[in-house]
Amino acid sequence: TVQKHSLLTFDKSAVEEVVKYGIKLAGRKDKLSTLFAEIEELIQEANYWAVKRGGKKVVLKDILKAVKEHKNRLNLYEDKLLEYYKKEILRIKVDGEEIGIVNGLAVISTGEYTFGRPVRISARVGLGTAGIINIEREAELSGKIHHKGVLILEGFLKEKFAREVPLVMDATICFEQSYTGVEGDSASSAELYALLSAMAHIPIKQNLAITGSVNQKGEIQAIGGVNEKITGFFNACKIKGFTGNQGVIIPESNIAEVMLDDEISKEIKKGRFHIYAISHIDEGIPLLFGVSAEVLYRRVLNFLKENVLRWRKYMGVGWRR
Structure with a gap:
């Protein structure tokens, strides 16, 4: 040339x-x-x-x-999103804690340019027997692969808890302020963490974002666009303000693909931004919740047991089969 x-x-x-x-x-x-x-x-x-x-x-x-x-x-669209984060038109938290809400990561392509952005994923639970309701699917915004990822969450919960107690609950999962189609299963681990938080009533740290596909055994699987996703959350933290403890949780199998801009690499070396690689859902629990997996799962199991008792009482008093 x-x-x-x-x-x-x-x-x-x-x-x-x-x-x-x-x-x-x-x-x-x-x-x-x-x-x-x-x-x-x-x-x-x-x-x-x-x-x-x-x-x-x-x-x-x-x-x-x-x-x-x-x-x-x-990158006009990316700049516009960052402006919306700064003005809080699009809500995103990069510090503090919230129950049932986690920072997921998405990739947006505008033709020649591809970039990542954080998105709030929320989960809510209540008494019932409907299981997990995917709001994106009900609104016809969920692709087949994304819906498969949501169904896998139910498989994980059955494997983990349903041998001891039935899954008596209604749960909803939603991508907040998302008005276009959602496809892929790379947010399934984030959805599971949000769901576990809502069930255990233990808050999730908002200084971290999570990406990764999860299977029914809880193993974290590789995803695409890892660099764009890390950069997307880094830029959001830059706009909202660094705290020194912010970072991204990624699949261990994506480590070989991590190639970040010099600005991000320098912040990582300074200890102002962090990347955590995990291979199982249990490994992310201490990072996101500040408690062990054992403690979290015990709280979830107690929630399910209490729901069974409430449901039996409710059915016995107000309902007849």
Whole structure:
């Protein structure tokens, strides 16, 4: 490309940054992207900025400038969302605690540009026998894979508790302030944590966001867009204010894909932002709830036992089969 378009020579730091960009496009540390058109576009734009400043070579700052300008041309929607977080038009909490509410993470694609954003996921429970109601599905906003993820939650609860006590409850799960379709199962672990919080009546820490698919055994499975999701919550924390204990919980199987911008990497090294990798739902409980999995599950079991007693009393007094 350099010879073909008569570009300036690239120094070592610039070449390294181009390679790093190619790795990011590939989505794994051990792979290089074959999206040559995008890499060529970056090289040509970096050359433009080098020529404009009167440089004789393309250096690191020219590559970074090209990446930044490319992003600025495409991230209007992302900037608008961050503005809404700042003005609290879109509600998001990055500190404190809440019962039955967790920060999930979603990926939004606008064609050329893909970015992550936090989304509040809420769960509410009450007396009944309907099980878990997916509000997104009832509103016809849930895709098939997302609905499958919600059904898996019920499978986990049956495996964990229903051998001892029936699941006598009505529960609802909702993506708050979400007005478009929801697809994928990457939020199923976050949904499960919100549900467990509502059942146990133990608050979840809002300084953390969670992404990860979960199976019926509680094992955390890999998801897509891990870097975008981490960056999305980081940007929300940046807008709302860093506290030093904020971070993201990701699947252990996604560690090889984590490649973050220098700004985020520096904050992680300073201990102002954190990434936690887990392989089972139990491992995230101390991080999110501040109690052991044993304590949380005991509270959930007590809730279910009390619901059974209330239901029997209710059916005996006011209802006849």
